[in-house]
Amino acid sequence: MASATTKGGASGRSSLNAVLFYVFLVIFVLVSVLPLIWVFKMSIVTKTELFATPPTILPRNPTGAEYVQVFGDPRFQHALINSAIISGVTTVVCLFFGSTAAYAIARLKFRFRTSVMTLILALSFFPQVAIIAPLFIQYSKVGIINTYWAAIISDTAFALPLTVWLLVAFFKELPADLEEAARVDGATTIQAFRKVIVPLAAPGVFTTAILTFIFAWNEYLFANTFLFDESTQPVTVVIPNFATIYTVDYGAQAAAAVVVTVPLVILVLIFQRRIVSGLTAGAVKG
């Protein structure tokens, strides 16, 4: 009897712990995603319902009117294309220069290896705002102010540390005798890198590409400083301006915000495992 009570008490306590654990998790997950869901709800209700007091919890007459309006807006279409161009080119350039640099740091021996890695690490802590004035002046002199290049070049410089850092971690995971074998077969260092390492590191390179793309897609300070009109501005600059364009049209602002985040949420859901391994690759070993 006594033993039964103790046993029951113990299992009761551990199942209580389990319940508390899941309550904690549910709260955590809800807090993380609720703002997105709520803004989505704001984007699909009618204008009268949006201003209703008290606010409705579930939308009564869902409508896609705000999305039609946002997608029909040429400013928004341009911004999406501009964002895609700027982040796409930045990602390609970063991967191209970043992968060779990362390979040299991860696998080759040379005198300034540690200094180069320290410089790259230091740059990821760098306050970008400190250089917007000098860059503005230089870009004006070269004549690329208010062009895609002003954003692409600046984004590349600050995404490169991330790209290199991630790729170094991925390259180090590959077995060292691979290049040795290629070298024995008469390949040069650069051939060994191109023909052996790059194909084998493809999953890591892909993860790096996703993270670099997200970094460039989310960039705001440089774009907002160097690009002045809607022909070049990316979504991060244009959407906050919607607050002034669609002054009281909060539904349209909500719809625009949702449209921009949906591709990112999908990317994250599909590649979450890879992204987590990429994000934590440097942190643990560093």
Add this chain to the structure above:
Amino acid sequence: MTTASGEKKRRGWFKEEFGNPERRAAYYMILPALFIVLVVACYPVLYGIVLSFTDSTIIAFGSFVGLENYVEMFQNPDFLEGLSNTLIYTVVSVALEFVIGLAIALAINQAFRGRGLVRAAILVPWAFPTVISAAMWRLMFQNQVGIIQYVANALGLVSEPILSDRTLLLMAAIVVDTWKTTPFMALLLLAGLQVIPGDVYEAARVDGANVMQRFFRITLPLLKGAILVALLFRTLDAYRVYDLFWVLSNRELKSLSTFVYEGVRISQLQFGQGNAAAVFIFVTAFLIALFFIKVLGMRTSVEE
């Protein structure tokens, strides 16, 4: 004689680095990335320091004025407000993110059903562009349609519109940042927790250590490296806050970075002060990093 041998030594070094095909290849591979970084990041810092001591404008290089820009900057109430906002924001949001993030990391550092879902939920706020999350939260804080304003009014917590009060705006910015980056903090700390071997805890438990002792004597010391990296990363990130303040408050809330931005892009009369503030941010951020490395003993070795 000494110069000759020094010359020889230097040439020997040079030959060793560039005579060897593998080392030469390493330099070829690293140079393009290094070139971009030096031209786009390092050179402008030096140029910015020069600018801050002149009365230049964005279109014309001026003459040397000594410390005038710095003196004016420290007398400018906008700068001082930005400085105090930035300090409060950085300390409070990083502290909140650390405590909550550590709790979450400890809780999910085990196998359980639905782990993938939790991880995905963690990443959703992180993947958002900061300005978009700021725009979303602005809608929720909004006076006419904002759910948070409605609830806060209903509970009698606030008497005025959140978005038109600077103190409330600063609190709102801290809330949004905590929402957005706590998960990231949790992820970094979780990665640190996962490399602590389980048998260390087992041994401590056998020796009779209770939960609190295990946490303070084992977890925290072994996690120190990961904690310092996460804290430094978040501190410097919060310290340079610009986009969150700019969009959430629709240019109302001042930080150090918004002060620089206004000097460079909006009020041309404050270009000099903006440059001085840019140098101020750079130098103080450097000192913060130095504090973490020297005083707190953060490991900076990038060698394995």
